[in-house]
Amino acid sequence: MSEHVEDWDPRSEEALTRPRELFDRMREECPVAWADWRGWSVFRYEDVVDISRDPATWSSDDAWDEIDPEDRAIPLRIDPPDHTRYRKMLMPLFAPKRIKAHEEKCRVMAREMLAPLLAQGKGDWVSAFSGPYPVRTLCQFLGWPVEDAEQIQEWSETIVSARVRRDIATFRKMAAVWNDYIDHFFEENRRNPGENVSAWLLEQTFDERPLTQAEMRSIMRLMLQAGHGTTTAAVGNAVAHLAQNPQDQQALRDDPSLIPGGAEEILRLDNPLVRMQRVATKDVELHGKLIRAGEEVGINYISANRDPRGFPDADKCLLDRKPRNLLFGVGIHTCLGAPLARLELKVVLEELLKATSSFTVDPDGEITRKTYSRNEHVTLPLLFTPA
Ligand code: HEM
Numbered sequence: 562m563s564e565h566v567e568d569w570d571p572r573s574e575e576a577l578t579r580p581r582e583l584f585d586r587m588r589e590e591c592p593v594a595w596a597d598w599r600g601w602s603v604f605r606y607e608d609v610v611d612i613s614r615d616p617a618t619w620s621s622d623d624a625w626d627e628i629d630p631e632d633r634a635i636p637l638r639i640d641p642p643d644h645t646r647y648r649k650m651l652m653p654l655f656a657p658k659r660i661k662a663h664e665e666k667c668r669v670m671a672r673e674m675l676a677p678l679l680a681q682g683k684g685d686w687v688s689a690f691s692g693p694y695p696v697r698t699l700c701q702f703l704g705w706p707v708e709d710a711e712q713i714q715e716w717s718e719t720i721v722s723a724r725v726r727r728d729i730a731t732f733r734k735m736a737a738v739w740n741d742y743i744d745h746f747f748e749e750n751r752r753n754p755g756e757n758v759s760a761w762l763l764e765q766t767f768d769e770r771p772l773t774q775a776e777m778r779s780i781m782r783l784m785l786q787a788g789h790g791t792t793t794a795a796v797g798n799a800v801a802h803l804a805q806n807p808q809d810q811q812a813l814r815d816d817p818s819l820i821p822g823g824a825e826e827i828l829r830l831d832n833p834l835v836r837m838q839r840v841a842t843k844d845v846e847l848h849g850k851l852i853r854a855g856e857e858v859g860i861n862y863i864s865a866n867r868d869p870r871g872f873p874d875a876d877k878c879l880l881d882r883k884p885r886n887l888l889f890g891v892g893i894h895t896c897l898g899a900p901l902a903r904l905e906l907k908v909v910l911e912e913l914l915k916a917t918s919s920f921t922v923d924p925d926g927e928i929t930r931k932t933y934s935r936n937e938h939v940t941l942p943l944l945f946t947p948a
Pocket residue numbers: 613621635636637638648699783784785787788789791792795833834837838887888889890891893894895896897898899901902
């Protein structure tokens with residue numbers, strides 16, 4: 562039993578169905594809140610930024626006690642000084658040249674997957690496009706068979722939900738399944754190095770020694786987990802907004818140079834990633850609440866990104882707003898894969914807007930959403946009018 566008084570219920574009907582409204586209210590009425598499920602939460606822009614920028618007070622190592630240290634995600638769950646070195650080593654993977662080289666494959670995949678939807682004139686965006694697209698393109702980026710994408714997506718959903726539920730047995734079982742799958746590519750590339758991320762990792766060093774098998778597995782597992790669910794949620798939420806706001810849709814169609822910034826502004830208002838975790842390394846008092854050393858704090862991007870204290874006219878979608886929002890986080894753990902995610906968002910919206918004269922929500926279907934661990938669409942029935 563917790564000694565704290567519960568301030569809110571992150572598993573309430575409102576949290577599951579109208580998360581933005583709930584998180585907006587928490588930000589205004591109870592900026593630091595306790596819930597027995599998931600511990601402390603902060604909601605305001607400044608608090609999320611301050612916590613993200615102070616890794617000495619707010620550690621990212623929120624691994625549960627039972628978890629094997631080698632299962633900690635590198636670099637997400639690692640604090641400085643090791644984080645700095647891992648991050649420096651991994652940065653070249655997302656260098657502009659590598660991302661540029663990936664663009665054409667992303668575009669071809671987008672066109673292929675859009676074609677049946679346009680031919681039918683209707684379809685569920687999530688199952689037909691935003692679900693499978695990011696994992697397929699991620700497979701291409703990593704140099705893995707696209708045919709494995711569906712299986713990877715399923716494993717990934719199971720492992721993410723096991724983590725959220727603190728279900729250690731499932732988490733361990735799935736980590737072992739991942740490791741076997743990942744090891745197979747390392748073995749293959751040891752024998753016959755190819756042009757892919759496994760081969761690249763085999764050549765990297767940390768502290769002047771090659772990476773261990775455990776480190777390479779952890780990096781690969783993180784890329785798989787961090788690299789497509791978030792993008793699926795982002796591509797779903799962005800397209801949902803455009804389907805429901807024809808003036809914004811037309812503005813991006815008329816001026817595609819607005820697409821990259823416009824997409825991030827849309828996602829500021831409907832943030833795909835609800836929160837990330839930190840652990841207090843010492844007692845801290847915040848807005849009158851005492852957070853004790855060792856307690857977990859969720860930094861809620863979903864509300865911070867809508868905070869009027871951080872954004873003038875925060876509730877307005879201004880497609881040309883200067884992009885400086887928290888979509889990809891802030892501080893030392895800022896999303897490493899952001900260049901890849903930005904590329905995918907841009908390519909999908911460019912191809913969709915170019916191929917249609919309009920798309921709208923299908924009134925015969927039903928939009929459904931969920932909140933944890935991502936704020937995303939589960940179904941998004943659309944009608945397409947080809948260009
Ligand atoms: C729209 C899609 C995405 C969103 C919204 C997103 C969001 C984020 C956020 C907010 C963080 C910071 C976490 C923290 O501070 O604790 C993060 C970290 C990270 N993301 Fe993403 N991400 C996306 C796509 C990707 C992709 C495509 C990849 C790679 C393939 C990726 C890999 C990572 C990694 C490796 C980290 C850890 C960085 C570190 O600890 O230094 N993400 N992401």
